[in-house]
Amino acid sequence: MKPLVSVLTPAYNRAAFISEAVESVLNQTYDNIEYIVIDDGSTDDTYNILQEYEDTGRLRLLTHKNRQNRGQSASLNLGLKAATGDYIVILDSDDRLHQDKLQKQVEFLEQNPGIGMVYGQAMAIDEGGKELFPIPPDNHVEPGDPNRLLLDCYMALPGGAMVRKTVFDRVGFFEEDFRASQDHDMVIRLAEAAPFAYVKGTVFYYRKHDDTISSQGLERRWRAGFEILNRAATRYPYKRSTLRKRRALLHFRMGQVYWKQGNVGRSAIHILLAGFGDPVRAVNVILGVEKPN
Known part of the structure; x- marks a missing residue:
């Protein structure tokens, strides 16, 4: 039996991009997938779009009680509690996976049982999908040292990584008190708990927006x-x-x-x-x- 991969997508007001993200998961070359999308109280058409996908049985749609907006960390924690896969992948609702991402990363982790997390490159794209540049650059080498990761914050957990569920079980849930940088907090906790590795090659597409953070x-x-x-x-x-x-x-x-x-x-x-x-x-x-x- 192929290992089951749980893909989690927290979604909030991404009607313009959510279908593209969902389709990138549903069209993977790897087929043993449990896809869980958590709507975080969207007020645009995101929830309706996701309901249509759920009605076809292609994904599982979760919401907070009374469809509250509780933030990305709480949404991911809801997904982690529901996930039953051997491996966990997180995809942001405005990004998309490379079609071979799951296949390649499952193969790597199956061949390297001592590695708890593997990640690859993102290809930055603009709002229209035009490719811009790779992250990290092509000359990147992973030293496997949590010190380096804490200092320079170079790994993208959403989209880029695949993590053994047993490692998530060991480190616990996302910190819900953080409404920013929760991904960095989680990735260094994962790196502290188990060895991690890098495999060169695009595994997802990271969308850069024109809007800037206040x-x-x-x-x-x-x-x-x-x-x-x-x-x-x-x-x-x-x-x-x-x-x-x-x-x-x-x-x-x-x-x-x-x-x-x-x-x-x-x-x-x-x-x-x-x-x-x-x-x-x-x-x-x-x-x-x-x-x-």
Whole structure:
């Protein structure tokens, strides 16, 4: 028997893209799939579109009680509780999978029983589907070190990875208190719990939108980043240099946010803390040698 793959898609107001995401799962070359879509209280036509798919028996549609909007983490947790597969894949509702993704990643994990998570490349696309660039770049090499992943946040869990259900069972659920950066929090917890690997090649298409995150949204993201870092430091023996450099990067990002908000004083404090925490990287950023991740 082929292993069962549970694919989870949290969906909120993505009527323009949800059919494309769903079809990319239903048209996989791998056929032993349990597809669970969680509508997070959509107010556009997303829920109606998903109901039509459910009526055909091609996916299972879940909602929160009274069709409340509870956020991506709560939606994914609802899906994880319902999932029965050997492997878990998460796909955002505006992205799409490469048709061979499940087949290739199942084969890899079946051949490498000591690996808990495998990921591949995303191909960034614009709103119309035009291909832009690969993420990570073609020269990417995975060191298999949680320190590197915590520091640079380079892996896309939604779309890019396939994870053994036993590893998810070990690390628990997504943190519902986070309304931003919950994916980064989960991926480093997974990396702490089991070895992970990278296989070059496009496995999904990541849609880049023209709309930008508000300064309030960015502030929420980087504040969550500090909490994620603090929790990581208590769970796993990260290098002190990793923790220091990640904290410096978060201060740099907060400095950018406050600068855009016109709060020069608070911005300066965070920029100074970033420089003290990682002076080499600070100089490289100033000189344009490196762009912070």
